[in-house]
Amino acid sequence: MFKTMFPTLGRFRLFVQIAMLLLTVYGSNVVGFYMAEKVSNALPALSCAYDQQNGAYCALISTQHLLHHRIGEALAKAQQITFQMFLPLLFTLLTFFTFFFVLGKAFCGWVCPLGTIQDLVNKLGRRFNLPLHRLENGNVSKVRPVKWLMLIVLVLALPLLTGLGITPHSLGNPYCDVCPSRIATTLLTGSTEQIALRTGDGIAFTLGAIANTLAGFILIAAFAVRQPFCRICPMLSFNAVFQRLSPMRLVKKQHDKCDKCGICAKACPMDIHEIAREHGAKAFHEDCTLCGRCVEFCPDDGVIQMKWGPIVLFKSSREYYRQRMKGEMPDGTIKATAPHKPGSGANDA
Amino acid sequence: MQPSTKLGLAATLVLICTSTMAEDEHSGRAPVATEASTQHKQHDHAQAQAGSPGAAVGQGKWQGREWTNYPLLTPMMDRNGDRATAKFAAQNIRPAKLEVFAPGGPADRLHRQFPASAEGTRIEAVTPKIGNYHWVSAREESASKVTVASTAYFFGNPGEAPTRLLLEQKNELEIIPQPLPREHGAWRESEKWPFLLRFNGQPLAKKVVRMETEFGTKTSFISDEKGMVTVLFPRDFKPAEEKPGEGGHDHGPRRAKFVLAVVHDDGGKRFLTAFNYTYSADAARGKNLSAGIGFGLLGMLLATPLLRRRKANNHNGAKEA
Structure with a gap:
């Protein structure tokens, strides 16, 4: 349901x-x-x-x-x-x-x-x-x-x-x-x-x-x-001041493909480029609004996660990424209206 | 101009203008805070409501004028910075005590009494840390007449909303705001607000409620079958007068006092109850909507280049996705 x-x-x-x-x-x-x-x-x-x-x-x-x-x-x-x-x-x-x-x-x-x-x-x-x-x-x-x-x-x-x-x-x-x-x-x-x-x-x-x-x-x-x-x-x-004290956070693991991929950065509405190249605490940038788009558009299993304390609320997965990409590009462009743009992330992974 | 530059420019504008304004002070002119921007500058509600007995609230020649014969409870400017106390002057009534009803807190302190003093009666919030609206009333009683003055006072600390407080029976004849303005709100000129009339806890229908304001308006309203009275706050604010030497201390929107009063006879006794508080000037006074819309359109115009497509060879950092 x-x-x-x-x-x-x-x-x-x-x-x-x-x-x-x-x-x-x-x-x-x-x-x-x-x-x-x-x-x-x-x-x-x-x-x-x-x-x-x-x-x-x-x-x-x-x-x-x-x-x-x-x-x-x-x-x-x-x-x-x-x-x-x-x-x-x-x-x-x-x-x-x-x-x-x-x-x-x-x-x-x-x-x-x-x-x-x-x-x-x-x-x-x-x-x-x-x-x-x-x-x-x-x-x-x-x-x-x-x-x-x-x-x-x-x-x-x-x-x-x-x-x-x-x-x-x-x-x-x-x-x-x-x-x-x-x-x-x-x-x-x-x-x-x-x-x-x-x-x-x-x-x-x-x-x-x-x-x-x-x-x-x-x-x-x-x-x-x-x-x-x-x-x-x-x-x-103001939120960023308290960012590290909250159990609600973004967690990103190191992954070999990240340097070449960068789709998560394209998906980020705050243009946080660090999300693609950093991991650990640095990936949870002060500009992050925890919207979760980077998690949605990460094409690899479990590389990016939204967590509340030890509880994983949402994590990236290749299958979810494929489904997600059917309707929308990482930058938010609706698929039906999108002109083909190389490098937009649609088929880059 | 690149979009990123524009974003930076918009933010820089904010900073430049505010720092410029910081220098543009002490001009000797009382900064008239905007109704819009100062609704919550009335956060210090004691200051917002307070005045000396019998005086209008900073209304120039109207100050000091006796504007009503109905009983009033008026907060005085004498709290020494203590947010949990207030001092009240009783006018046109000689009570032995002031009764204070709190919206919440320890049960034994929800209803307290403070002996009245001719110099002003000091009252306290239910506890030093619990605020919000408290109900204040004064009573004078003889064999044939019961006179009640009532008002509400906002102590500037967090506290329970006054829904239950307002409906609690405090006297025989009552005028009850439904509701009181919220912390950052106010009753304002030209607005209609409901009040409930009750006698011994029961709605009082078809009763005349008289209203007087310190700007001289005298009018009346009639309660409906459910005891509800819709009060139209008159548009009667007079032009403000600036007072030499008091520039820079005009704190919040202009306010004026009003009183609602009702009389009811029962069992050979005459009951007179009044509720007094303040209302503020219409939010549109002294404002220019056209100028506001003009600046809004200017902002839109500044952003319209962003809607144009750029050529592919963009080297300035802002990139079309």
Whole structure:
């Protein structure tokens, strides 16, 4: 029954992604108005709190609030530093870690609504045979540090400086102010209030303008680039901080054919080229969202696995690879619409 | 321009603009945080709700004006940074104590009483680490009349959702929000929200509920057969007045106070119950949707070159698969 409904891991993931998108965007209409308290206020995914009918689940909001309202202000007042500073932060990190412990970076690949939207848009691009651009080694390494800058500057530093009274309150949660998920998920509920820009305040206007430009860019870019925002998302870097502590992980064994094959790298929506040439801990890269595509498209038995602790959740197999390749190329191109491209991985193994 | 360069450019833009903004401060102008971007800046809800007794919440000439004769419980700005306590002023009512009902926590602390003080009554969350909405009420009773003032207060710590708390009977005559706004939400101008009227736990049908706001609106609504009242928050915010020397401390969207009141006679007694809280300005005020759409379209335009097919001899690193 399960295999009939979900013949591939990709199909199962798509189902989970859409279910999570519905849950995080519309879920409160089903499970009750105060859904955030039931789910969490610190879900490590970009499930935005701005819509009035939506939940407040994004861990980045909690983090910015802690730095802005508690740590910064407590430092500024120089009072009760230990309890007012560290305990709340510890609680947030523990909450974050609790969820991370269950699914780890799979929150990015399976739960995040913005990730799902980009995935769906890219599937449309593949369906209509639009060009697909991959970032090669040189460029991908230039983009990777941006997510850390986003985390350090927008999620950590500016809220803290605001709490200290150095930067204005308009910079209390700057990441949320530029987050394209805020625009996307509120638009999905039919609300245009988040796309409207505040006039009369230069900072708010500029942040809003950046957010809208970024959201527009991401929407179109996603047709031709896989997961364009995920590559610079601070949630990815936040998750990466805890990556090695989670039992949920990607495991790759050394294999002689890997150097010549490289199909797994072609399948990776984050253009992690290391997955093809590395093994062990290095193969589970900081950019990995645990989407599982590399496992699906690895043509050798048991070389790549998704594991939760000692439990193997999914592992590569030649038979699965053959079946998978019947409908889709590693880069996501639908077989029926794919022009023949040597080296795309279809018959390379 | 290569797609990878564009991705990098988009991210760099974010960083450049934010760092520029960091320098663009202390201009003496109060940064008016966007309704959208500051819904959760109201995280410190005490600050959001608080004001001095009888005063409007930062509304310029409206401040200090007596705007209602109904009983009110108003949070005061005097918590010394303690997230588990709050101080309330009672107006138009002289209670002996304030009663606080918690959404969850130890059973012996779910319902607590705090002796009222003329300088303001300090209340506490059920425990220092449990927050969320608490219900606060004050009662003044004589042989012929029972007057109740009630409000809700959000302690800024995680706690149980107030569903059960709201439905718990606390007084004879009650006005119960169904629901209260979520942590990052607010009742806002032009929005309709339901409230439940009850007397001794039973829905009160066909009853007039009066509403007054600190901007001068006086209106009324009638409950339906199930005791539900749909309250339309009036669009009555007056233009904000900037106060010299207070720039940079305007924290969150503008809020104003309102009170709902209902009177019911039973058994020779008159019951008057009021519920007061705050509502905020319409999210569309001071915003420009066209500009927002314009920047969204600009972003789309910047990305459209990615949709073009490239020639095969691409040497810039971004490769068409």
